[in-house]
Amino acid sequence: MTETSDALKFRRAAVIGIGLIGASLAHAMRAGGLAERIAGFDLDADVRARALSLGVVDETAESFAEAVKGADLVILSTPVGAIDSLCAEAHAHAENGALVVDTGSVKGAVAEAARRVRREVLFVPCHPVAGTEQSGPEAGFATLFRQRWCILTPLDRTDEAYRAAVEKAAALWRAVGSHVEVMDAAHHDLALAITSHLPHLIAFTLVGAADDLESVAEAEIVKYSAGGFRDFTRIAASDPIMWRDVFLHNREAVLEVLGRFTEELALLQRAIRWGDGETLKKVFTRGRAIRRAIVAAGQETDAPNFGRDKKDA
C-alpha cells in the first residue's frame, strides 16, 4: 500500500444510503477536499431532504442510476441486507472504471454479491471499524474514522485495474484518517464476530433479559444502571435493522464465537454454584491487561467510566 497521494480527488462521489456512515464519509471527504461534487441517494425521501438541507451532499438523486451517473466513486452505505439489490444496480448503472466501495459490517456476503457486478466496475469491499450507536444523516461527523481501522477484503482479482482500485480505496480511507488493513473476507467475518457482532448480540440479550424480569421494575433498572448495566445499553441502542442484517449475513462466524462464549459462561456459572473463588478470580484477572492494550493502541479513553462522570462536576 502506498501512502495517501496528494492527487486523490474524485470528480463525483455518489453516496448510496445517507445514514451515519454515509454522511460521515461525505463530511470527511468534504473536509479533505476529496471530491468535486457529492451526490446522494437514499430510499427514504425524508432522509434525502434532510441530507441536502444539512449540507451533507451537494445534490440528491431520485434513483441509484441517477446518483451514479458520471460518478467515479460510489459509496454503498446501506444496511447489508440491501447488498444484492445494490450490486444489481451497480452492475447495470455504474460507470466503467468507477471505484465502488461498501461499508458493510460483514464481508463474505458482500464479496459474493460483488462478484456479480461486471468487471469494468471496480468493487472493493471495505469495513470501517468505526461508528456510534446513532443513525441517520444527522448523526454523521467528519472525524468518525480518525485513528480507527478500515478493513479491505479485495475480491479475488489480479488485474492491474483492480489492483489500482484497491490502492485508491486504501488511499481514500487513509485520507479520512483511518489505518488500513487488508485480509480475506472469511477472516474478517470471524474477527468482527468476536470484536463487534457478539458484543452487540450480548448487549441486546442483556437488555431483553432485564426487560423480561417481572420481579425488578424498569424504574429500578434505570436507577441502578450505574452499577454496570448502562455500559451495555449504548450498543443495545444501535439500529435494529442494521444489526438484524449483520446476524442474518454472518451466521456461521457468529454461531462459532457464541459457542465459545457459552462454554466460558457455563464455566463461570459452575464456579459460582460451587463457590469456586479461585476460578472466578483467575478469569476476572484477564480483563485489565486487554483494556490496557486497547487504551495503549489509541482505541479507547483511559478516563474512568469512559470519562462520562466529571470529577469536578
Place this chain on the structure above:
Amino acid sequence: MTETSDALKFRRAAVIGIGLIGASLAHAMRAGGLAERIAGFDLDADVRARALSLGVVDETAESFAEAVKGADLVILSTPVGAIDSLCAEAHAHAENGALVVDTGSVKGAVAEAARRVRREVLFVPCHPVAGTEQSGPEAGFATLFRQRWCILTPLDRTDEAYRAAVEKAAALWRAVGSHVEVMDAAHHDLALAITSHLPHLIAFTLVGAADDLESVAEAEIVKYSAGGFRDFTRIAASDPIMWRDVFLHNREAVLEVLGRFTEELALLQRAIRWGDGETLKKVFTRGRAIRRAIVAAGQETDAPNFGRDKKDA
C-alpha cells in the same frame, strides 16, 4: 426520611478499607465538612501510607481497634469477603452508639454478619450504586456519589436508636450528593444482580472468550475493539477480588438472572441459526427505549460513544 440536616457532623470517622469507595467517601465528607477528623485503616500498609500522603485521611491506624476508638462513624469499605471478620471487630471494638455503614455490593450476606454485632453498635447496611473500574486510594474522588443512588437495607430492628441511625446514614449519603432508597436486602440483591452483577459477569466472560480464541490474534481484538468489544472491557477491568466476593456472596440471585439471560440468548441463537429476522428485529428494538430512560434519569450521558470520541478532535 428527613432532608439533610445542617447539623450532620461526625466527630471522628473511621474508614476501614481505603480503596476507591472508602477514599471517595472520605474526600466527599471532607469537601462537605461532615467530620472533624477522618482516620483510616487498611490491611495493606502501603495503602495506608499512600492514603495518608494523598491527604485522603487525617491519620492512619495500625489496627481496626485503634481506628474505631472514639469514632462515632465507622465506614466498612473493603471487599465483601471481609465482612464476617469486620463484624467481629466491630462487635468487639466499636463504640456504643456509633453508626456503622458498609458499602458492599451485596446486602443479604452483610445483613447476616451485621446481626452478630452487639446492639449498642448501630449497623446500617448501605450500597452506593456508584463506582468506576479503578481501585485503590488514588482512584477516589469527592463527586463519585453525586446524582447516584444509595440503597439502604436496614436490619430488622424497630428501636428508636436504630431508626435514628438509619436516618443519619441516609443524611450522610444525601450530604455527599446521592439519592437514597430503602429496601430489603433480598430485593436489593436481585435488583443489583441484573443491573450490576450479571453485566460484570458477562463482560468478564466475553473478554475471556476472546482471549481463548486461537483463530483471532489479540492484536486484532485490540485493533477492531471499536466495533463494540471495548465497551465491555471497562467493567471487565474491575477489581477481580471485589468481584469474586460479590459472586460468592450473591449466588442465588446471580444464578437466577443468569438463567433468564441464557434463555434469551438461546432464543436469539435459534433466530440466527434459522434466519428469523423478525425475532431479531423485535428483540433489538427494545434497546433504545431503555437507554433513553437512563439518559433522561441523569444516569448516563447522551453523547455518542459515551462522548469519548471528540467530534472536533
